[in-house]
Amino acid sequence: MIDSAHRGGRARARPFGIMILVADVLDVIRELAESGMTMLIATHEMGFARDIASRVCFLADGEIVEQAPPDRLFSEPSDERTRRFQRRIVDAGRM
Numbered sequence: 001m002i003d004s005a006h007r008g009g010r011a012r013a014r015p016f017g018i019m020i021l022v023a024d025v026l027d028v029i030r031e032l033a034e035s036g037m038t039m040l041i042a043t044h045e046m047g048f049a050r051d052i053a054s055r056v057c058f059l060a061d062g063e064i065v066e067q068a069p070p071d072r073l074f075s076e077p078s079d080e081r082t083r084r085f086q087r088r089i090v091d092a093g094r095m
Helices: 016-034 046-052 070-075 080-091
Strands: 002-007 010-015 056-060 063-068
Touching (some): 046 070, 056 080, 063 070, 063 080
């Protein structure tokens, strides 16, 4: 089984075993967050970030261009770069 993931605008194949590994890692992170552990996580898994984060920072060109609680950042981003990124994620079916 192959999962098609997008990175840098190009599709790439990802073996099923890697998908399971990613899911396992996300499950452990979710459990740690639910236990109250404070974490700083860099991810391209936007749906996951929206679900577990208390604060989300969007970085572009090595700088934080926007930061907000996930509900606000994912529904009303104020920076055009954040909006553009979100459109790409939604159009790709990743959120």
